[in-house]
Amino acid sequence: MFAPAVLFFSCKKDENKNSGCAVNVSSVSGSYKFTAYKYRANSTAAEQDYFNIIFSDPCERDDVLTLNSNGSWILADAGVVCTPPGDDTGIWSLTGNTLNVDGDLATIESFDCKTLVLLNTDVIVTGDKVRIYLTKQ
Numbered sequence: 001m002f003a004p005a006v007l008f009f010s011c012k013k014d015e016n017k018n019s020g021c022a023v024n025v026s027s028v029s030g031s032y033k034f035t036a037y038k039y040r041a042n043s044t045a046a047e048q049d050y051f052n053i054i055f056s057d058p059c060e061r062d063d064v065l066t067l068n069s070n071g072s073w074i075l076a077d078a079g080v081v082c083t084p085p086g087d088d089t090g091i092w093s094l095t096g097n098t099l100n101v102d103g104d105l106a107t108i109e110s111f112d113c114k115t116l117v118l119l120n121t122d123v124i125v126t127g128d129k130v131r132i133y134l135t136k137q
Helices: 002-006
Strands: 030-040 064-067 072-076 088-095 098-101 104-111 115-121 129-136
Touching: none
Parallel strands: none
Antiparallel strands: 030 064, 030 129, 064 072, 072 088, 088 098, 098 104, 104 115, 115 129
């Protein structure tokens, strides 16, 4: 389900590191799969893989998130379908490097027109970081 993915969005901003791809509604719009979810408790802690924690049910791991250019998003319960299906919809917008999904904010840390990396800080404790990796389909 998309809700756990946006649960960790925050209002903090970091420097955007793009590989020659403009960050705008047109370029960011498209269909994505969540491919990684990384958590780092502080600057000296090792980054941990949280993908299977956030998407604890295997049927959630192959869903497709579509960010439409009209500002709507659709989460399609693709591949292995959950019972009940995890389809969902909402709205999104982009202001600079800040992605707003139904009021939950994330900083676009990098975007190379294929991989979108979202960064959130101070999620559970001060100084922690969450990176969400989405791959365009």
